[in-house]
Amino acid sequence: MSPLIEITDPKVFDPETIIIDVRAGAGGHERYLAGHLPNAIFATLDDDLAAHPEDPAFGGRHPLPAVKDFTGTLTKWGITPDSHIVIYDDKAAAMGGARLWWMLKAIGHKNVQVLNGGLKAATDAGIVLSTDDYQPKAAAAPYPTPAGYNGTADIDEVGEAAKSDDKVVIDVRENARYLGLTEPLDLIAGHIPGAENLFYAKNMDENGKYLAPEKLAEMYRSAIGNVKPENVIVHCGSGVTACHTLLGMASAGITEPRLYVGSWSEWSRRDLPIATDIV
Structure with missing residues (x-):
């Protein structure tokens, strides 16, 4: 199953498909009520896909919620391990959609896809949006809680990886x-010494959709060279937009890279080496 799905795919509107609309930032629920796909469950990045950090220096600005809390949310949304889930947001998957996809994959959920192009793809296709406040029915049985999230890298692993050939x-x-x-969100500007830069927006075409898998593969291979995918670690500011690139990599058939959840928001608060290109 491709990690991406097009708005023209009938599975998007299959009554058995669970659709989740992820919104980020202030006014998310208001934007959802202004228009969303029919029967889409409202989810928020800050409350459903992240814990509230006591100190971003340990876990970053968007640390993962405890696994039991996440599976509890899935149960509340009516999701079972067999559910087919389609996710979207209003930022072409960059502000929550890909994060939820990654979290589901990280606990072993198989049937999950992200709507290519997000909400814009739906409106461009002439889909009539709903303005109701859809409330799902909880699943009859709790979603199984695994030991943890697979595919993560911690701050020590990242530091070592950035120095490794x-x-x-x-x-x-x-x-x-x-x-x-510039640094609009965190306390210190710069990057992890040895990290390579590949802006996530390069994953997309002019319409906000992912590039074709072969073009994505060419771009990622240029960045990682002959390094094995399991030795690739992706990060961003707080572990959200990094998932956009991990989704793109999966679309290109590169499925083993890991996520540094704490990302720059953690690294920059730990008195660790910081690189800049400011003279």
């Missing part, structure tokens, strides 16, 4: 943040 750390933030020219 046979591993790659990819920073998907925009180039100005990577270079240390």
Whole structure:
């Protein structure tokens, strides 16, 4: 199953498909009520897909919720291990959609896809949006809770990987943040020494859809060279937009890279080496 699904695929509107609309930031619920896919469950990045950090220096600005809390949310949404899930957001999967996809894959859920192009793809296709506040029915049985999330890398692993010739750390933030020219969200500008920059927006075409798998594969291979996918670690500011690139990699058939959840928001608060290109 491709990790991406097109709005023209009838499975998107299959009554058995569970659709989840992920919104981020202030006013998310209001934007959802202004228009969403019919029967889409409302989810928020901050409350459903992240814990509230006591100190971003340990876990970053968007740490993962405890697994039991996440599976509890899935149960509340009526999801079972056999559910087919389609996810979207209003930022072409960059602000929550891909994060939820990654979290589901990280606990072993198989039948999950992201709507290519997000909400814009639906409106461009002339889909009539709903303005109701859809409330799902909880699943009859609790979603099984695994021991943890697979596919993560911690701060120590990232530091070692960035210095290694046979591993790659990819920073998907925009180039100005990577270079240390600006930092709108965290305390210190710059990047992890040795990390490569590959801005996540390069995953998309001019319509906000992912590039074709072969073009994505060419771009990623140029960045990681001959490094094995399991030795690739991807990060961003707080472990959200990095998932956009991990989704793109999966679309290109590169399925083993790991996520550094704490990302720059953790690294930059731990008195660790920081690189910039400011003279």
